Each structure stands twice: as C-alpha cells, then as structure tokens.
Amino acid sequence: MDSPAPSTARISIIGAGPGGLTCARILQQHGIAVTVYDRDSELNSRNQGGSLDLHEEDGQLALRAAGLLEEFFALARLEGQEMRQLDPAGRVLAHHLPAEGETNRPEIDRGQLRDLLLRSLAAGTVQWGRTLQSLGGPANGPRTLTFTDGTSVEADLVIGADGAFSRVRTAVSPATPRYTGVSFLEAWFDDMEHAHPELSRLVGNGSAHIADGERGLFAQRNSGGHMRVYILQRVPVDWIAANGLRPEDTEGIRAHLLGEYAAWSPQILRMITDNDGAYVDRPLFALPVPHTWEHSPSVALLGDAAHLMPPLGVGVNLAMLDAGELALALAHSSTIDDAVRSYEKTMLPRSAEMAQMLEGGAEHLLFVPDPDEIARFEQTQP
Numbered sequence: 001m002d003s004p005a006p007s008t009a010r011i012s013i014i015g016a017g018p019g020g021l022t023c024a025r026i027l028q029q030h031g032i033a034v035t036v037y038d039r040d041s042e043l044n045s046r047n048q049g050g051s052l053d054l055h056e057e058d059g060q061l062a063l064r065a066a067g068l069l070e071e072f073f074a075l076a077r078l079e080g081q082e083m084r085q086l087d088p089a090g091r092v093l094a095h096h097l098p099a100e101g102e103t104n105r106p107e108i109d110r111g112q113l114r115d116l117l118l119r120s121l122a123a124g125t126v127q128w129g130r131t132l133q134s135l136g137g138p139a140n141g142p143r144t145l146t147f148t149d150g151t152s153v154e155a156d157l158v159i160g161a162d163g164a165f166s167r168v169r170t171a172v173s174p175a176t177p178r179y180t181g182v183s184f185l186e187a188w189f190d191d192m193e194h195a196h197p198e199l200s201r202l203v204g205n206g207s208a209h210i211a212d213g214e215r216g217l218f219a220q221r222n223s224g225g226h227m228r229v230y231i232l233q234r235v236p237v238d239w240i241a242a243n244g245l246r247p248e249d250t251e252g253i254r255a256h257l258l259g260e261y262a263a264w265s266p267q268i269l270r271m272i273t274d275n276d277g278a279y280v281d282r283p284l285f286a287l288p289v290p291h292t293w294e295h296s297p298s299v300a301l302l303g304d305a306a307h308l309m310p311p312l313g314v315g316v317n318l319a320m321l322d323a324g325e326l327a328l329a330l331a332h333s334s335t336i337d338d339a340v341r342s343y344e345k346t347m348l349p350r351s352a353e354m355a356q357m358l359e360g361g362a363e364h365l366l367f368v369p370d371p372d373e374i375a376r377f378e379q380t381q382p
Helices: 018-029 059-065 069-075 110-119 197-203 250-260 266-273 315-331 336-358 371-379
Strands: 011-014 035-037 051-053 083-086 092-096 107-109 132-136 143-147 152-155 157-160 178-189 207-211 215-221 227-234 280-286 299-301
Touching: 011 018, 011 152, 018 035, 018 059, 018 110, 018 315, 051 110, 059 069, 059 315, 069 110, 107 110, 143 157, 197 207, 197 215, 197 227, 197 266, 215 266, 227 266, 250 266, 299 336, 315 336
Parallel strands: 011 035, 011 157, 083 207, 157 299
Antiparallel strands: 051 107, 083 092, 132 143, 143 152, 178 227, 178 280, 207 215, 215 227
C-alpha cells in the first residue's frame, strides 16, 4: 500500500493526555482530520494529577504552535516557580524566588491544561471509554485498532500517546518499562491556608524538596488551595504488601512511614501525617536507554510511549514538543511515511540524549545537593 497524504489519511491518536491532545489540536488547525481514543469512561472520570511546569523551550513552544499560549498564561501560576530546598530539620538550604514577570517555567494543574486543550478541539474529536486491546494489520497499513468493547476501526496512522505502558508501542518495539528502584507515595492536602497553615508557610507558593540520602519528600502547591506531597523511598516495587500492609490501610502505612522518617523534624513530618485522605502508590518506571525501534510508516510514538524517563520535570514538556513536531511534520509532508520519518529523525536522537542524561535520575531525588549544586539552584529554576 502506498503511503497516503496526511490530508486524506485516517489518523487515530491513542491517549487524551497533554501530548495526544496537543497533536490533535495542531492537526486540526492545519485542516487534518483526527480522532482521539481514550480509556477514561468520561471527561471527569478520574483525577488528572498534580501541577506541571511548562518550559519556554518545549511545552510553551508547543502551545504557541497550537495557538493556545495566551490562554495558557491566563491560567498559569507564575508564583508557582518558587522552589525551596530544605533539610530534614526544616532549615532552608536554597530558595529560588521568581522575578516579577518571570515566565521560564510557570505552573499549571494537569487537569486545567487538559481542559484547555479539550476546549480547543472540534466537537466529537475525543471518544471516551475506548480502551485499546490490540493493534493489528501490516506495517505499511492500514492498521486495525481493536478495543475492549469489541469494536474496531482502521487507520492509516496510529499515534501512540498512551503513556508508560503503551499498547501502541508493542506494535513496533518489544521494550517494556523497568522499575527504577524508587517509589513515590502521593499524599493530598486541601485548604492549605486554613487547614494546613504551617505547611503552607514552609513550602511557599511553589515546591519544596527535602532529602537525606535514603529517602525524600517533594511538596508541590496546586491551584485552589491544594497541595500534593510525594514521599520518595528506595524500596521494592511491592513494598506495601511486603510490610504486611494494604494500599487502603492509611493508618498502617502512616505508622510505617513515621518509623522510616523518625529522625526528621516534627514540622516536616506533617507532610506525612496531616494528609487529607488515602495515599496513592506510584512506583517509578523507565524505558531502556536508548529506546529505538524500526521505522513503521503507519505507527508513531510520542511522550512516555516513546521515551519514559524518571519524573524530573521533562516528561510532559517532551511529550508536547513531540506532539507539535509530529503534527507539523504531517501538515508539511506529502505522505504519512515522509512525515513520520521526518519526525523520528529529530525526536529519536533528542529523546535518547535526554534519557541518557536522566538515567538513574530517580536516585538523585533522594540526595541532598552538594554546595555547588545549591549555588546553581539559587541562580536557576530547577
């Protein structure tokens, strides 16, 4: 089968996260039809997660290409660029306070960013409750997408924006994510100014990081008076069950954590004891480095589906940059095959270089920075 022109091709995106939606938005701006399939049963079926910092050189660049940068800044929190490095006693080791009007890396809630992108799409672009079960068909297309509800569709190009455990990826790569040895346990806090004023003052308007070499905490302010704290530990992936606990056993997990963090100050320990609701277990996975695959003219990967890395501030930004570049390649190429080749020529070496830089980076979150790192921290946004 000859590769079709993007203007006439059937294009399917799997995954309605920031990457998939950014790609769909830019394609539609250029008159290219696209359908997005997502496994969520409906728009608001689950919490979308914490706060994201979008960088000028990638995430914001993609939003500019999507024509949404001005709307983004109407929602973004410039004050969220504040960053504090504390020690386990609560002393401030470093403090980045953004200058007035600084726009290098403003914060936005993941849910707000998703809503912004969804509002920009043509009605009916996203089909909810469509979980991809398998991807069949020849490499040169068309591809057959079979969903768990028993339905199927054909596509000339399938774009995998379906995250860490991508089903689209299996069509071009045998690679599977590996556990990094570091796990996040997420805790939520509500009504910070009234219910948690001490923690509000401790963390400030942005984020705070504390570590002792074996364990750490990362606190992140969200909009609407909310905060998320990520409890960082070097533990087996099944550490909760291995300690005779269950994910819903909030009090049992809290007691275990207090033992692990016993040497930390009572002030800092409020980030473990004062959360509103249950903990959420989030073990960290990463793809092998480098992750490459044999080119397929009917499949493209972006974001975590292509290059899952430790969560060090680059994931959503790279996903959106990928999305923008793929969509523009499709808009300016004569065939789908040409567009995917052009996109991969830039994306694959960039992601390999970044993945090599961040390999093992999850461990870095457990360590106190040395004096030189603190000096750099005070001058730049982390």
